[in-house]
Amino acid sequence: MENTDAIDVFTALAQATRLDAFRLIMAHEPHGLPAGEVARRLEVPQNTMSSHLAVLTRAGLVTAERHSRSIIYRAELDRVREVASFLVSDCCGGRPELCQPLVAEFTPCCTPGATSNAC
Amino acid sequence: MENTDAIDVFTALAQATRLDAFRLIMAHEPHGLPAGEVARRLEVPQNTMSSHLAVLTRAGLVTAERHSRSIIYRAELDRVREVASFLVSDCCGGRPELCQPLVAEFTPCCTPGATSNAC
């Protein structure tokens, strides 16, 4: 993940309305939620919410799919995982054993293909 | 973790210089790095870096400790874990089995006391 991608993600989540929107959308995985419903539940005008959803979309945190007249937004949880891994990727100067178990949950032991908790 | 705490963390990381600074400090765990050294390595004036480090500190992402004339900054990786857990805490409306394995690395299986990968 590029540095600028991570900044887009953090910028997207660094705003109260957007953070609420993302968490609301995430709470509705895997069904998703239409844009207007997000605006209504958070009591924000539709056009304001629309621009916030656009920021979340550009950051890769949600995806939009048209369904008749509504546009359904769904969370991209892989993106969260990517950015978390990015943050701790070169922790401790490449000697991860130094900062275990702080990063234990982010890196090898739970990723697909790992064989044990012993990383 | 409060909603506002998460926003402070994301705001702190949503800026190129601060993200670089945090990752640099994290790369020097557990020894830490003096403020001037962070500024010098990232080629940023000391006072500019000082205000950025203040933001990171207020967000709880780093801690400062005076050591003679220098002020040593260290990363608070627990804070990263906290905010990651916060993000996925009510994923899928409290039915986490619906979005496994997306959140597998964040939650139970690798936390202290867990007994297996089978969460």
Place this chain on the structure above:
DNA sequence: AGGCTATTTCGATGATTGTGGAAACAGGCA
């Protein structure tokens, strides 16, 4: 005390961002 180094605080400037009214666009239905 005086001088030196490391760091922070103050203050001002230019740039970016959140917000929401108004208008435009897209799709369904009569």
Place this chain on the structure above:
DNA sequence: TGCCTGTTTCCACAATCATCGAAATAGCCT
């Protein structure tokens, strides 16, 4: 076609933020 609903784009204003020169603070040394 015309009308309605859901959503986005355009635009402008107020507020917040990043940057950095200058001054202030903190600590060590002679």
